[in-house]
Amino acid sequence: MNVESYMIELGRAARAAARVLARAETRQKDAALTAMAAAIERQADRLLAANARDLEAAQAAGLSAALIDRLTLSEKTIAAMAEGLRQIAQLPDPVGEITDLKYRPSGIQVGRMRVPLGVIGIIYEARPNVTADAAGLCLKSGNAAILRGGSEAIHSNQAIAACVRAGLEAAGLPATCVQVVETADRAAVGQLITMKEYVDVIVPRGGKGLIERVTAEARVPVIKHLHGNCHVYVDDRADPDKALRIVENAKTQRYGTCNTAESLLIARGVAEALLPGLARMLTRHGVELRCCPQAMHILQQADIPGARLVPATEADWSEEYLAPILAVKVVEGLEAAIEHINTYGSQHTDAIVTEDYGRARRFLREVDSSSVMVNASTRFADGFEYGLGAEIGISTDKIHARGPVGLEGLTSQKWVVLGDGHVRV
Amino acid sequence: MNVESYMIELGRAARAAARVLARAETRQKDAALTAMAAAIERQADRLLAANARDLEAAQAAGLSAALIDRLTLSEKTIAAMAEGLRQIAQLPDPVGEITDLKYRPSGIQVGRMRVPLGVIGIIYEARPNVTADAAGLCLKSGNAAILRGGSEAIHSNQAIAACVRAGLEAAGLPATCVQVVETADRAAVGQLITMKEYVDVIVPRGGKGLIERVTAEARVPVIKHLHGNCHVYVDDRADPDKALRIVENAKTQRYGTCNTAESLLIARGVAEALLPGLARMLTRHGVELRCCPQAMHILQQADIPGARLVPATEADWSEEYLAPILAVKVVEGLEAAIEHINTYGSQHTDAIVTEDYGRARRFLREVDSSSVMVNASTRFADGFEYGLGAEIGISTDKIHARGPVGLEGLTSQKWVVLGDGHVRV
Numbered sequence: 001m002n003v004e005s006y007m008i009e010l011g012r013a014a015r016a017a018a019r020v021l022a023r024a025e026t027r028q029k030d031a032a033l034t035a036m037a038a039a040i041e042r043q044a045d046r047l048l049a050a051n052a053r054d055l056e057a058a059q060a061a062g063l064s065a066a067l068i069d070r071l072t073l074s075e076k077t078i079a080a081m082a083e084g085l086r087q088i089a090q091l092p093d094p095v096g097e098i099t100d101l102k103y104r105p106s107g108i109q110v111g112r113m114r115v116p117l118g119v120i121g122i123i124y125e126a127r128p129n130v131t132a133d134a135a136g137l138c139l140k141s142g143n144a145a146i147l148r149g150g151s152e153a154i155h156s157n158q159a160i161a162a163c164v165r166a167g168l169e170a171a172g173l174p175a176t177c178v179q180v181v182e183t184a185d186r187a188a189v190g191q192l193i194t195m196k197e198y199v200d201v202i203v204p205r206g207g208k209g210l211i212e213r214v215t216a217e218a219r220v221p222v223i224k225h226l227h228g229n230c231h232v233y234v235d236d237r238a239d240p241d242k243a244l245r246i247v248e249n250a251k252t253q254r255y256g257t258c259n260t261a262e263s264l265l266i267a268r269g270v271a272e273a274l275l276p277g278l279a280r281m282l283t284r285h286g287v288e289l290r291c292c293p294q295a296m297h298i299l300q301q302a303d304i305p306g307a308r309l310v311p312a313t314e315a316d317w318s319e320e321y322l323a324p325i326l327a328v329k330v331v332e333g334l335e336a337a338i339e340h341i342n343t344y345g346s347q348h349t350d351a352i353v354t355e356d357y358g359r360a361r362r363f364l365r366e367v368d369s370s371s372v373m374v375n376a377s378t379r380f381a382d383g384f385e386y387g388l389g390a391e392i393g394i395s396t397d398k399i400h401a402r403g404p405v406g407l408e409g410l411t412s413q414k415w416v417v418l419g420d421g422h423v424r425v
Numbered sequence: 426m427n428v429e430s431y432m433i434e435l436g437r438a439a440r441a442a443a444r445v446l447a448r449a450e451t452r453q454k455d456a457a458l459t460a461m462a463a464a465i466e467r468q469a470d471r472l473l474a475a476n477a478r479d480l481e482a483a484q485a486a487g488l489s490a491a492l493i494d495r496l497t498l499s500e501k502t503i504a505a506m507a508e509g510l511r512q513i514a515q516l517p518d519p520v521g522e523i524t525d526l527k528y529r530p531s532g533i534q535v536g537r538m539r540v541p542l543g544v545i546g547i548i549y550e551a552r553p554n555v556t557a558d559a560a561g562l563c564l565k566s567g568n569a570a571i572l573r574g575g576s577e578a579i580h581s582n583q584a585i586a587a588c589v590r591a592g593l594e595a596a597g598l599p600a601t602c603v604q605v606v607e608t609a610d611r612a613a614v615g616q617l618i619t620m621k622e623y624v625d626v627i628v629p630r631g632g633k634g635l636i637e638r639v640t641a642e643a644r645v646p647v648i649k650h651l652h653g654n655c656h657v658y659v660d661d662r663a664d665p666d667k668a669l670r671i672v673e674n675a676k677t678q679r680y681g682t683c684n685t686a687e688s689l690l691i692a693r694g695v696a697e698a699l700l701p702g703l704a705r706m707l708t709r710h711g712v713e714l715r716c717c718p719q720a721m722h723i724l725q726q727a728d729i730p731g732a733r734l735v736p737a738t739e740a741d742w743s744e745e746y747l748a749p750i751l752a753v754k755v756v757e758g759l760e761a762a763i764e765h766i767n768t769y770g771s772q773h774t775d776a777i778v779t780e781d782y783g784r785a786r787r788f789l790r791e792v793d794s795s796s797v798m799v800n801a802s803t804r805f806a807d808g809f810e811y812g813l814g815a816e817i818g819i820s821t822d823k824i825h826a827r828g829p830v831g832l833e834g835l836t837s838q839k840w841v842v843l844g845d846g847h848v849r850v
Binding site: 019022023096102104106108110113115117118200201221239241242245246248249250253342351362364365366368369370371372373374375376377379380381385386387398399400402403404412413414415416417418419420421422423424 | 444447448521527529531533535538540542543625626646664666667670671673674675678767776787789790791793794795796797798799800801802804805806810811812823824825827828829837838839840841842843844845846847848849
């Protein structure tokens with residue numbers, strides 16, 4: 001069988017399973033999630049054995065240490081996968097929720113009911129735990145899933161998929177509710193992202209290369225997160241202590257995450273007063289500073305021991321370093337900060353540090369990003385921190401879902417109309 | 426200048442205008458809407474003169490009477506356009522609304538703010554009133570608009586666009602908030618629907634051909650309404666009187682609208698009792714019935730004078746007649762009705778007539794359409810009837826917006842985070 005017909009077969013099966021899932025009761029979905037978790041724990045040895053095969057192949061192929069790290073399962077990560085599924089089981093079921101049911105002048109009641117999207121395609125790279133995680137989120141939100149993991153994780157993913165299937169069957173749901181693509185052929189992705197009849201949305205999870213490729217070729221809608229160039233703007237009415245704490249946390253708590261700050265903007269009025277202290281703190285963390293001429297001038301005057309100061313180029317304002325590097329720019333004030341963020345930012349997460357009520361209010365309204373913050377670290381942009389319980393990813397798009405996407409982002413709303421023989425006049 | 430650079434220029438201007446509009450105050454947008462309405466009334470003679478030029482060309486080109494009808498402006502339609510803009514001014518501003526602002530365990534407050542999508546491209550056919558209507562809805566929702574009407578309406582659209590611009594300028598907003606494409610070159614559409622950097626969403630309004638073409642070629646997300654094959658299912662626990670009233674209204678109130686019923690499903694248990702009465706009523710309205718064998722058998726026995734009974738083919742179950750024709754099928758019961766609707770329907774609007782609580786509940790949950798109704802006519806599926814105030818169209822998609830799309834459907838939500846120096850631990 002060729003890849004195209006194989007994928008269409010998966011698509012058909014997913015479409016049929018989606019219909020069953022859409023009307024499945026909450027307790028049945030939760031039972032499946034709990035059974036999946038139990039199967040993963042029970043089969044921990046098999047998962048480790050399958051993972052060992054992938055790791056062996058990865059080493060033989062000379063894959064990078066970082067990639068091998070992401071690929072590796074341990075007893076701890078296996079326990080975390082099971083725990084993640086149990087947590088999803090505990091979340092409220094979004095499906096079927098009716099909101100805003102109101103009487104209209106015609107006498108009908110009109111409201112909205114939350115419903116699954118249908119079939120979700122997830123395309124991801126090395127991390128095998130995404131298999132369990134994505135399966136759980138799709139299931140709970142009533143969607144059938146077609147999962148396409150990285151070819152380097154194929155044995156691990158298939159072993160996890162077997163546990164997922166066991167859980168579904170134990171709860172009396174079709175095993176086809178979650179299907180893992182079992183071919184490493186790249187054409188499978190091409191087919192998955194273009195077969196509109198069978199797939200309602202694609203969620204790519206991985207590096208920028210993957211996401212750009214998927215977005216360029218997809219004919220199915222994509223919920224995507226391209227990159228994160230997050231800003232902290234220190235206003236001239238910032239509390240210096242909060243500025244220090246927030247910049248430190250936003251930049252240095254973790255360097256590799258998409259909600260890490262990559263650019264610091266500081267108002268001219270406080271640049272001389274605050275920038276040296278900020279730079280000292282960042283230098284202690286080993287952060288290199290890519291400075292605009294004004295920032296460079298101030299920091300050279302400050303003569304900070306060990307400071308790594310590099311002149312910023314135009315490219316620095318758009319860069320997602322994912323590393324101990326921070327772009328630093330002195331701006332005139334709020335207006336210039338907003339303009340800079342809306343021009344160079346990635347519409348991910350941006351924060352202002354200010355005690356000024358009116359400026360906070362303007363920043364929230366005028367910065368066009370999926371998360372806008374006042375006096376809080378950009379690192380908070382996260383499904384768990386926002387109370388979504390779990391996230392399938394972060395969207396930097398505007399259509400359908402923005403920011404952290406949880407169960408609700410995997411659903412839609414239909415209209416419900418209740419009458420008693422009402423007709424339109 | 427070639428079409429591509431012309432469109433890119435419109436796109437750039439729209440992007441810049443969108444930034445201004447996103448932060449415009451409600452009263453400024455409302456002032457612009459009111460000024461547009463006044464300009465349209467003031468310039469009624471010019472609009473009629475421009476329209477006369479289009480009509481002359483249309484007649485010379487031998488366009489159909491239906492098309493010429495849609496193209497024609499009158500004093501009445503001009504007054505309705507102005508009134509429509511004033512009504513949009515009265516609607517609450519969706520932009521900036523913050524909902525669900527809650528404290529999280531970390532101490533931050535997290536909520537969502539409604540924001541414009543950015544730049545909206547509207548592609549439509551003969552009706553020039555869409556120019557005013559779409560401009561008004563985009564403006565109120567804080568979006569810049571690029572409008573591409575039918576080439577046959579080009580003079581009318583430009584005359585309306587001049588009034589729109591006058592209104593924007595009177596309120597101190599950039600005239601580029603609403604731009605009308607001034608070339609009849611078809612390549613303009615191709616460029617509009619693929620320039621992702623400048624356009625956030627496309628709303629095609631028109632016939633199925635237009636919508637299919639736009640959807641097939643678009644690289645920008647499309648909010649679309651493909652077709653409406655709406656069903657009324659008369660359950661065996663239906664109130665006969667309500668069934669009669671609802672079927673009559675859903676089928677015969679207007680034949681050409683997308684929320685008109687095109688298929689009648691009736692439970693076997695009541696088919697003999699109710700179908701003849703329904704057929705008599707429909708025959709009085711001159712509706713032809715495309716019957717399944719069982720329905721045909723019952724109706725032939727009933728011997729209804731003047732009844733036009735035609736055996737249904739498989740194609741009839743999917744057809745959108747937009748005419749006095751109704752497909753009629755006897756089904757086993759609720760389960761078969763839901764299965765039929767989910768298989769042949771267009772996910773537009775479907776209604777059940779029943780007094781049975783449990784079946785009503787199942788129908789609402791399990792029918793996968795943008796509007797699902799109990800004991801109400803499908804004709805209610807409409808932005809005004811649902812209380813949206815106005816609609817830009819009806820979406821049969823699941824992503825972003827389903828069913829009637831009003832101002833809210835032209836917006837998105839970003840996350841707002843309020844802290845007081847909070848950092849993530």
